[in-house]
Amino acid sequence: MVVSYILRILLTISLFSAADAPAQTLAERLGYPPGSKLIIVHADDLGQTHAVNAAAIKALESGSVNSASLMVPCPWFPEMADYANSHADRDLGLHLTLTSERVYYRWPPVASTDKVASLVDANGYFHHDWQPHQQIDAEQVETELRAQVERALRMGVHPTHLDSHQYRLIMNGKDLFDALLRVAHDYQLPVFVTTDWFADHPYLQSSLGSGDIVLDHTVTIGPEVPAEKWADFYRQALINLKPGVTEFVIHPGYDDEEERAATRERATWGAAWRQRDYDFFMSRQFRDLLVQENIKLITWRELTELWKAHSPGAAPK
């Protein structure tokens, strides 16, 4: 009993120590002084609707959003590809998509549907959701991911990073995450992963290699936050921001006819939600908080350049 008690105390101390004195943050590894706080303000879901595209473009142009990712299978992807073609300096990644989660507005895969049969429903759309019994074939996933990257490249989009719509490729086991990593490595693109997720999904850490960029943290708002607390949530997140590089995953969009119709079956990530995100990140309050809390912005493109310069095998500058 006493030994067990002592062991528990030691374990607690060890966990506390790890929390108090964590390994170097990504920011420190990239040459920032200890304690530095950097954020990527990242708009998700571009290409899904025109209302999302128009809001995201406005936010990118204003500088309040400095990074975003595009859903290649979605109907409005060509509008974003056109934007990417004429704005080659923007930090645009691919929001790799394997679901078509709405009800009245849907999209199919990029790959030929008979090559990705486990990913589509009887009507040829991506599944609305993945049920526990559903067998999602990792090889088919990889086929579809490559088809998305190839369509983007053909249409003139040169992505700076990859991430996963609804975290499907992150939260659904080692096989899907490894498929994502293989594609990312082949195209030499960083993947949005954060150490925040390692505890719940240990395969992430074991699959990642020393050459992979891993962000320190992520912040995203959830359906538990009432509409009137939206700005409070983000203000608190910025005031309590931890040192390191944090990606704010946000969903700006306009609360207009199209977006209301496209999302009308549920309020989560709906039109009003997206308008609230747009409004907060376009606000003076957000810009003031960045100055007040000494938070710097960083893009995936900048991260990758710094990473190359600071990685063990990098040539001296």
Next chain:
Amino acid sequence: MVVSYILRILLTISLFSAADAPAQTLAERLGYPPGSKLIIVHADDLGQTHAVNAAAIKALESGSVNSASLMVPCPWFPEMADYANSHADRDLGLHLTLTSERVYYRWPPVASTDKVASLVDANGYFHHDWQPHQQIDAEQVETELRAQVERALRMGVHPTHLDSHQYRLIMNGKDLFDALLRVAHDYQLPVFVTTDWFADHPYLQSSLGSGDIVLDHTVTIGPEVPAEKWADFYRQALINLKPGVTEFVIHPGYDDEEERAATRERATWGAAWRQRDYDFFMSRQFRDLLVQENIKLITWRELTELWKAHSPGAAPK
């Protein structure tokens, strides 16, 4: 010379006689008195955008449009399928689609793209347009048409008729038209064809059988009509309407952010065009002209029922 002159006069008389005393109109064959004028007010392109769906639903609900057809491959088709499910009495057909003619907003086929390779571009979308050198494979067309009908049926849409987006299946030779006819006959659905088109496309008449419904005329507005003459065009068309069954092919839609963005590369069938169509057919002027000119409305469903009752093999009622 004299013989030739007489022959020309005889030919002219014969043509005049044909024009003065044409074969029975479809309306007469269906039991309407000679001289009867009936129109189908048909909204095209449903499913293409929410702006088109919302306007068309409003027009269908008001009764100013009495028939419409749905583009199954388009992203907003599920919204129309949902409407069709809850409005089983509406006269909704399928607007069979083989092109994705816009630039910033696009859709792929319903069939697996590797089965319909001649119909898609390098990115897997339907071609933007068909070039003269392009080989469109009629077997692949049939595969795609069947995939569209099957998706519609699976999603609860029971079409009353078939027609062809951009008349691709009408104006591009016997092979494509015959593919359309085979599908129509297999599903026992009438196809929108009119005798107006026979002179330019003789294969239409030779492929059609005595069991096929053929409309007498069609009216559709073209890009040569300036915006301020829109109502004039339709007013003249109604005043000068010929006896028989005429389909007015119209394109109602709302001139809103989504529609303007989706159609912004050219004005033809663009957002303002669709708003003008919506405005005219929702107007009091249109309803008054129907009364004034003694024009009756008829749907494809009603046409088919009358056709069955009046066709040579029909059982006596």
